[in-house]
Amino acid sequence: MAEKILIIDDDKDMCLVLKRFLSKHGFEAIEANSGKKALEILEGTNPDLILCDFKLEDMDGTTILKNIKDKLPAVPVIIITGYSNIKTAVEVMRLGAIDYVTKPLLPDEILITIKRALKEPAPVVTQVAPANTEEYNGSRTQVSNGKKGDSNQIYIFGNSPDFKNILNQIDLVGPTNYSVIIYGESGSGKEAIAQEIHKRSKRSDKPFIAIDCGALSKELAGSELFGHEKGSFTGAVGQKIGSFELANGGTILLDEIANLPYDVQVSLLRVTQERKMKRVGGTKDIDLDVRIIVASNEKLWDACRNGKFREDLYHRFNEFQINVPPLRERKNDVMIFANHFLNITNQELGKNVKGFTPEVETIFQNYVWHGNLRELKNVIKRATLLADGDVIDVKSIPFEVSNYTKLQFDNSGADTSAPIASPYMDSGLPPTPSYTRPIIKETGLKGAGIDAEYEIILEALKRVNFNKSKAAKLLKIDRKTLYNKIKQYKELNNIEFHHEV
Numbered sequence: 001m002a003e004k005i006l007i008i009d010d011d012k013d014m015c016l017v018l019k020r021f022l023s024k025h026g027f028e029a030i031e032a033n034s035g036k037k038a039l040e041i042l043e044g045t046n047p048d049l050i051l052c053d054f055k056l057e058d059m060d061g062t063t064i065l066k067n068i069k070d071k072l073p074a075v076p077v078i079i080i081t082g083y084s085n086i087k088t089a090v091e092v093m094r095l096g097a098i099d100y101v102t103k104p105l106l107p108d109e110i111l112i113t114i115k116r117a118l119k120e121p122a123p124v125v126t127q128v129a130p131a132n133t134e135e136y137n138g139s140r141t142q143v144s145n146g147k148k149g150d151s152n153q154i155y156i157f158g159n160s161p162d163f164k165n166i167l168n169q170i171d172l173v174g175p176t177n178y179s180v181i182i183y184g185e186s187g188s189g190k191e192a193i194a195q196e197i198h199k200r201s202k203r204s205d206k207p208f209i210a211i212d213c214g215a216l217s218k219e220l221a222g223s224e225l226f227g228h229e230k231g232s233f234t235g236a237v238g239q240k241i242g243s244f245e246l247a248n249g250g251t252i253l254l255d256e257i258a259n260l261p262y263d264v265q266v267s268l269l270r271v272t273q274e275r276k277m278k279r280v281g282g283t284k285d286i287d288l289d290v291r292i293i294v295a296s297n298e299k300l301w302d303a304c305r306n307g308k309f310r311e312d313l314y315h316r317f318n319e320f321q322i323n324v325p326p327l328r329e330r331k332n333d334v335m336i337f338a339n340h341f342l343n344i345t346n347q348e349l350g351k352n353v354k355g356f357t358p359e360v361e362t363i364f365q366n367y368v369w370h371g372n373l374r375e376l377k378n379v380i381k382r383a384t385l386l387a388d389g390d391v392i393d394v395k396s397i398p399f400e401v402s403n404y405t406k407l408q409f410d411n412s413g414a415d416t417s418a419p420i421a422s423p424y425m426d427s428g429l430p431p432t433p434s435y436t437r438p439i440i441k442e443t444g445l446k447g448a449g450i451d452a453e454y455e456i457i458l459e460a461l462k463r464v465n466f467n468k469s470k471a472a473k474l475l476k477i478d479r480k481t482l483y484n485k486i487k488q489y490k491e492l493n494n495i496e497f498h499h500e501v
């Protein structure tokens with residue numbers, strides 16, 4: 001029987017194209033043009049997979065995903081997102097999405113992602129990873145699907161002085177029993193580091209459990225961490241073993257610890273002080289021997305000062321600190337990781353792409369990588385798929401990444417108070433400082449006109465953080481025209497994506 005896919009997108013054209021495409025490939029596709037409609041459909045239908053646009057008009061990605069996961073926790077959900085929303089989409093994945101694809105959608109990529117998702121068991125929101133002593137199991141952060149032994153899980157070492165420093169720290173603190181705080185932006189490799197610390201400890205043959213505190217609701221956080229007894233609250237239909245008990249003897253990583261509800265911080269303090277815990281609704285004390293590693297994007301000391309985080313808990317955790325600098329500050333690491341991600345994608349796709357053109361290397365070195373290693377990995381996964389030659393060249397790199405340098409503002413001595421005149425000056429958006437003109441590649445008046453138009457398009461995209469729908473509105477053209485203009489420019493400059501849906 002054909003596998004059933006629910007497409008949730010308020011762009012009716014996109015739904016139609018996807019529906020046709022998926023039907024052609026043997027799936028039964030159903031569509032919902034709003035979040036509300038999707039949830040109604042899910043009352044009576046149980047799809048095998050859900051493909052969901054991240055930005056619906058009536059519901060944001062987080063809300064729809066939470067609702068879907070409440071109803072059907074086992075159904076894999078793939079998020080569709082614009083490139084500029086990648087960082088947020090990655091966050092949403094922590095709520096249980098299995099993967100995401102970026103617009104413009106590429107048929108091959110969609111198909112591979114869907115097939116992979118249908119093969120893998122869906123991630124669980126409680127995000128518990130079993131012990132994995134041999135290989136790094138960091139893909140998709142805390143979610144474990146029990147898959148072992150693929151090359152995705154190999155931990156590699158960067159070459160920057162910062163990375164070497166981190167390695168020294170891992171070596172130093174690994175064998176101890178110290179609690180560790182790991183600071184770093186999303187996707188910078190904090191969980192990977194926590195696993196490396198665990199592997200170097202005497203606990204390495206015991207479980208490593210990672211839990212994302214940011215994804216825990218106030219009501220359920222206690223039960224997720226410490227478990228509960230049957231009947232201890234409405235909905236506690238059976239006994240549940242919490243993450244701490246699962247990690248007993250091993251290591252627990254509490255990711256996004258600053259987001260842990262304050263009440264639960266009190267119970268956590270008790271656990272760290274007494275090394276004992278009770279399940280919610282339970283009376284029996286359970287002895288605990290768990291090494292605690294916490295990770296955070298925000299400085300915990302600041303969270304203490306803002307009254308969000310308990311100071312006594314902070315001091316308990318603060319036995320050792322590791323700071324992971326963002327990828328953009330570790331330029332020497334970029335190509336090492338890029339080549340690593342290329343190797344694993346080659347294996348996944350059965351391709352043999354050998355490397356990157358010097359132009360792409362320069363682009364990678366200069367790009368900001370807001371999503372850090374996770375973003376780099378995804379850019380390379382997509383570029384490897386698109387590559388039709390021996391090496392990855394600029395035409396396989398997302399438009400926003402390859403054009404990043406062009407969008408850099410020339411602040412050196414420029415009068416940044418004077419915005420460039422543009423058709424959307426009265427848009428209410430903050431003025432943009434002037435930037436260096438891109439090199440005009442087309443000759444003649446026609447070419448100059450196209451280049452000038454392109455600059456305005458780039459400026460509009462930049463102002464709305466690369467959201468193409470918003471940019472089109474700002475430019476007072478429809479989205480299709482904008483896509484066509486971008487496509488036209490790419491073609492003129494020999495930058496082209498093939499096979500876009």
Ligand SMILES: Nc1ncnc2c1ncn2[C@@H]1O[C@H](COP(=O)(O)OP(=O)(O)OP(=O)(O)O)[C@@H](O)[C@H]1O
Nearest residue numbers: 138139141155156186187188189190191192373374
């Ligand atoms: N040293 C490494 N070797 C190989 N892959 C790595 C390494 N460090 C990180 N990665 C990859 O980068 C991605 C992001 O890493 P990780 O999940 O550890 O980041 P994070 O900082 O914990 O992210 P978040 O804060 O969003 O949870 C992972 O998918 C992992 O595959």
